[in-house]
Amino acid sequence: MSNLLVNTRDQRFVLYEQLGIEKLFAYPKYADFSMDMVDMVLTEAEKFAVEEIMPTYEKADKEDPAVFKDGKAYAPKCFHEPYNKLREAGWYAPLFPVEYGGQGMPKALQTSISELFGAANYALMMYVGLTLGAAGLIIEYGTEEQINKYVYNMVQGVWGGTMCLTEPNAGSDVGALRTSAKRLPDGTFSITGTKCFISSGDHDLTENIIHPVLARIEGDPPGTKGISLFIVPKYRVNDDGSLGEFNDVKTGNLEHKMGIKGSATATLNFGEDGNCIGELLGNEREGMRIMFKMMNEARLGTGMQGLDHGSAALEHAIQYAKERIQSRDMTSASHEPVPIIRHPDIRRSLMWIKSHVEGMRSLNYWTGYCIDMSEIAETEEERAKWDGFVEIITPIVKAYCSDKGVEICSLAMDIYGGYGYCQEYPIEQYLRDCKIATIYEGTNTIQSLDLVFRKLGQRKGENAKNLLAEINDTVAKCKEIERLKESAGYMEEASNALADMMMQIGTWLMSGEFMSPLINTRVFLMIMGDVVTGWRLMDAAKIASEKLDALYKEAGADTPEAQRDFGKDNVEVAFYQGKVASAKYFAANILPTVKDRFRVLKIADKTCVEVVEESFTV
Ligand SMILES: Cc1cc2nc3c(=O)[nH]c(=O)nc-3n(C[C@H](O)[C@H](O)[C@H](O)COP(=O)(O)OP(=O)(O)OC[C@H]3O[C@@H](n4cnc5c(N)ncnc54)[C@H](O)[C@@H]3O)c2cc1C
Missing domain, CATH: 2.40.110.20 (Butyryl-CoA Dehydrogenase, subunit A; domain 2)
Structure with missing residues (x-):
């Protein structure tokens, strides 16, 4: 049964099957971890999120918000108990080194915990996140005296x-x-x-x-x-x-x-x-340079906010669509009303949300994995490569996931119809809560300026080239798989269009033509976000496809009908079929628009800046 927050089967898929987190445990830094431990951590984190954090979500929004009274500020009363339990149960700072009171956990694993906790109540987790961000700054840039004076109490949440x-x-x-x-x-x-x-x-x-x-x-x-x-x-x-x-x-x-x-x-x-x-x-x-350490971490955390709310909205919307009976099935002769999940438009909406949430989950966890790989890299060249991925992907994670989080929650509200707009269901709160992620930590426009004017050209474009190479490697592998061939074609076209657009931006910048990219940095970021999200989904589909082949073979399910029936009976088969479907849907419905959207950017229409300000009236 769903916890209504996060699909934990998909979390395990990304961590175990897609990233292969186990590989990290071969390195001394993570030698104390094992897959059994990871599984236990995820199970306990889910329990904690559902039992301790989730009950505060609606309460702190409607009856018990943070308040300012007689010159003093108070957090919601209902936050005190879970806040203290987070500290006591060791959930406060899992990422931090053991010597500071943390658990030295890999970032990829910590990201999955943070998804569960953030989906349960992001506002509560902000108190923790900001504390740890500030403590991290002091550890990295503080004197020994400052570390001794401040850090330990912060990492303990005191x-x-x-x-x-x-x-x-x-x-x-x-x-x-x-x-x-x-x-x-x-x-x-x-x-x-x-x-x-x-x-x-x-x-x-x-x-x-x-x-x-x-x-x-x-x-x-x-x-x-x-x-x-x-x-x-x-x-x-x-x-x-x-x-x-x-x-x-x-x-x-x-x-x-x-x-x-x-x-x-x-x-x-x-x-x-x-x-x-x-x-x-x-x-x-050097204040700005130093603060950037915290800001970059916080940007990744803000991207997670889009995923967290999007994930919870998806789980709720699926449940509602299966329960809500309304209207007849227009493809059947029967006039009986059916659960709304039978209506093709609701299916399309759910598929759109599911594919985006899964792609964003994989993108966020992969970013965590890149941070882990950078920390255990054995050569400078290797480290530069992993750091380069984190550099180029950070503004995309922040801006793409937060913008998509809002779209997801809005579409989920449509699935609920009028009830979604009302306070008795949580969708309206998810939509309100996730909007801020597009604004704080540097607005999404500021992220896109960072991407276009700084990150694309970083290390002479090496980071961008490495990312494109990863995407093209996945394309080549998926082309060999019959059921993914067509999707791989769409992915290839989108990846080529991205490379071409990057060249165009480079040409504009080198010739001193700044206005054309300036107008559309945010649009560019969102299209690039679609390409990398599509890539993460294709990579997942490749693995799911191999698993399906093995499962079909074992069961002797060798016709499309038999395989479909198998999916109806077997949750694992249904899960892998769903992974392939997410990638195929995204590839066929989002990726073919990439080339045309870049064509629009190349037209570089300047009407918005050429028109006199007075034409905007008021
Ligand atoms: C709930 C909440 C929590 C926050 N938490 C923190 C916090 O903990 N710490 C902290 O320091 N700040 C925090 N902020 C502040 C937040 O980071 C800022 O609101 C944000 O950076 C935007 O600044 P601004 O509101 O002054 O908008 P402005 O900077 O005035 O921007 C207004 C608009 O102009 C655009 N714009 C501005 N400059 C450019 C440009 N060069 N090119 C193109 N467009 C541009 C922006 O994208 C935006 O659309 C928080 C804000 C909120 C609402």
């Missing part, structure tokens, strides 16, 4: 963490920030300024909150080059590790938002009374 970039007049343009840092005689800094929209900025889940804050040291140059990063605790920390005095970080308010209402989004005023002390993290004027 203290929280945030990321403080945005200001009222510095959103996408972080370089415009005004928060300032004044040198103090003891080497610390006095911080003054206002940060807005800070997730987990203030709440009562932890006894202290450690803010990494971007600010400009007085006298440093304008723009991003002059930005430094500071550790600014809500309460100062004494030398013996105990909590000291309040550090003049005042909460102005919490935002009233469309979704993720359990997440406390705060305006923070640093140094209103001139008494806020920050410690420099890393070198002066």
